[in-house]
Amino acid sequence: MELQLLTYIVVGATFLTYMGIAIWARAGSTKEFYVAGGGIHPVANGMATAADWMSAASFISMAGLIAFMGYGGSVFLMGWTGGFVLLALLLAPYLRKYGKFTVPEFIGDRFYSRAARIVAVICLIIASVTYVIGQMKGVGVAFSRFLEVGYSTGLMIGMVIVFFYAVIGGMKGITYTQIAQFCVLILAYTIPAVFISLTLTGNPIPQLGLGSTLAGSETFLLDRLDQVVTDLGFNEYTTTARLSTLNMFAYTMSLMIGTAGLPHVIIRFFTVPKVQDARTSAGWALAFIAILYTTAPAVAAMARLNLIETIQPANSAGNLAYDKRPDWFKNWEKTGLLAYEDKNNDGLIDYSADKTTNEMVKVDQDIIVLANPEIAQLPNWVIALIAAGGLAAALSTAAGLLLAISSAISHDLLKGVLLPNISEKRELLASRLSMASAIGFAGYLGLDPPDFAAGTVALAFGISASSIFPALMMGIFSKSINNQGAVAGMVAGISVTLLYVFQHKGIMFIADTAFLGEMPANWFFGIEPNAFGVVGAIVNFSVAFVVSHVTAKPPPEVLDLIDYIRTPNGVGEAVDH
């Protein structure tokens, strides 16, 4: 069957499924809207968390980045999985025990301060909206490429669909649709990887194939890859670090603590029945995530090898002639994300690291995962499946983030601070309205995105790492951090991070407003802006510590609250001081 038609059918079928589930699971009460009645099984919750977590950045973008960065790309692999260990060991069980709806609510109660709650709401909204804009862009690009409509049209379709199940269904709708989305996206990711691994190495398991010899040869795949990339003048694939060891360290740490502080992931752990379930839920979530994350490096290396060997076949007379280029090459040329320029007029494609002779003048890293099955000449249904998977990843994350935004606005800002007497019904309405406006706002910014992809995601993580994670961790593990300390810490941490990112990348990434420009010479200890969240976090911890020690200690009822959340069973509040 023709690829275009097949893509319509596969994408259409998966979408009908998600919508059907959203309608079937329509939420009733406020509590159900946010946390699905607290009745989700840990394995199911883990799967939904995995879908929430793996966004367009993980699915569409990450393996492409690794394919070109090689070893340096490991920061994403370790950073976006290692954060779950912090989440499980340091935050999830305690927040579940605390048992309210939102992250700012905990921060407000623990630091007995409306100011702390409002600062947390602001940090949360900035982080989540930034992240959603990136997702909306992913949705728009994927729709426009596979459905052959304009980017704006693709984005509009995406907005309508996100609106439909996030706004109508609430958390419960999202939980069940996200389980369906997890299944679609993980199959879409692994099936092509299995095919490719089998073809290249004879081993159907990509994680093992990556460490195997090439089929019919004694050479290891990775050695071969190092050989072909260095032949073209690129750095060795398996050993090239991202800038420096310190930068890789900071990058990985920022992504880890950013993961542990992201509100849409944390909120998941409010949806399990018991504290013990919060612990195991995190384990299941990471187990499901690990399927994609251990496959990604195989996809990356194999795609890079296939790409190079298609253009410059090793054992034949010479390079690929431009006239004989395969269909995928032509298709991606149309999008402008892949470009060829015949510099020496020989009609052949020369690919090299040398900018003066390289004729592959543009190879956008974000096309690698989507183009991979085509490059490997897999059947059309596999290519259609990749489209459905990419959309599932982008949509599920956008929906989870929207929920976090809407609960921050309606629950924390309206009910918690501005209108404490608001009725449940009106709170629910406000929550739906804020979701709809967040979709509109993010979609509007997504129409004309000022350089998004990696930059947006890095900012969202930096904000979360520098503001929310330290506040939560100190709130649970320290009895001495008080209201002034927490507020000062969050404000200092997020300000330092935003200043650093904006001064190099532009205010909200608008390039003209970068007051120091994209200048590695000005980087603090050579740490790139994407990796700066960890420095913000250190500032946050230090400021909170100092301020708390020169101001009054937290009151006894707060100490009781800390004791209460530290033990899993319910009678902790009776502890006497």
Add this chain to the structure above:
Amino acid sequence: MPRQQLAQAYWRENLRLVTVLLAIWFSVSFAAGIIFFEDLNAYSLGGYKLGLWFAQQGSIYTFVILIFVYAKKMAKLDKKYGLDEE
């Protein structure tokens, strides 16, 4: 033992467990995958250089195991101090 002391002893054991697990978390990622990456690359695991294996595979598998070990040990600890949820 009065509840307050019990809760304190429980918390100390909890912190000890978390410290050990986080030490492992640090070793497989930051130590093996970044700081000692080049040293470990002298060894190999099939076609993987060992440092690269930790950075792209081994650290992730270890993370999953760490969380399940934590969940299991904490359940035991809850029971030992009579602080479990049932």
